[in-house]
Amino acid sequence: MVYAPGTQEKDLTKLNMSLQQNAAQNKTNATDIATNTTNIVTNTAAIASINATLPGQIATLQGQTAGYEAAWSTYTPTINSTGGTFTTVSATGRYLQIGKLIHLNIEVTITTVGTATGQVQATLPFNPKNSQGAYILAGRERVVTGKMLYGSIASSTNKCSMTFYDNTSAIAATAVLVCTGIYEAA
Numbered sequence: 703m704v705y706a707p708g709t710q711e712k713d714l715t716k717l718n719m720s721l722q723q724n725a726a727q728n729k730t731n732a733t734d735i736a737t738n739t740t741n742i743v744t745n746t747a748a749i750a751s752i753n754a755t756l757p758g759q760i761a762t763l764q765g766q767t768a769g770y771e772a773a774w775s776t777y778t779p780t781i782n783s784t785g786g787t788f789t790t791v792s793a794t795g796r797y798l799q800i801g802k803l804i805h806l807n808i809e810v811t812i813t814t815v816g817t818a819t820g821q822v823q824a825t826l827p828f829n830p831k832n833s834q835g836a837y838i839l840a841g842r843e844r845v846v847t848g849k850m851l852y853g854s855i856a857s858s859t860n861k862c863s864m865t866f867y868d869n870t871s872a873i874a875a876t877a878v879l880v881c882t883g884i885y886e887a888a
Contacts, residue, residue: 774798774807779824781810783873784863786817797827802887804828806839808853808862810879818873821863828887832857839870839883847878853881 735796773777779793790813798805808824830837839853840860850867866872872879 717864754766758790759816763839772798772800774805775827776826779808779810779826779862782823783818784820784823786819788812788818789814789816791818795824795827799828799887802831803884804887805882806862807882808841808880810864810877810881812873812875812877812879815873815875820871820873822864822872823863823877824863824881826860826862826885829860830855830857831886831888833886836884837883839881841879841881841886843874844878844880846874851881853883855883855885 730768774796775798777795779795781788781791781793791810792813793810794809795809796807804827806826808863810822810824812818812822836857837855839855841851841853841864843849843851843866846865849872851864851872852867853862853864855862857886862881864872864879
């Protein structure tokens with residue numbers, strides 16, 4: 703119990719006891735201030751360290767979440783066939799990347815066939831991850847036959863190969879091939 707003398711206190715013993723108690727309390731307060739000052743220095747250093755690493759952590763997080771709110775991007779696929787060459791062919795491609803997952807849409811317009819035979823091949827916006835099998839895409843020829851397309855991406859190539867669902871060639875003058883699917887980027 704701390705003794706607090708009144709303003710009219712005349713007893714020197716009581717006043718001395720009060721001064722000793724105040725001195726002890728001041729010593730405790732000084733120790734608390736020193737501890738708090740050390741804690742402030744430590745916390746300031748911790749905050750500086752966090753502020754130094756925070757931009758890198760934010761960049762990493764942004765990289766991990768890239769594409770979650772992104773719009774589709776466009777690219778121009780290069781088109782060829784497994785045999786011969788096209789005289790006139792064009793293509794447009796769109797993709798949405800979410801992390802390493804690529805949502806893909808390719809549209810190929812064959813105007814003049816030339817000597818092209820076999821499968822239609824379109825380059826991808828990103829190399830595929832090596833996997834134990836092919837990535838499978840689906841699509842449709844929109845103008846000539848309306849047949850379903852089968853697209854595959856072998857992990858060893860940067861191309862989507864397209865044929866009709868029954869493995870017959872989809873190459874025909876004025877054909878428009880649309881293929882879509884998902885694959886994992888390397």
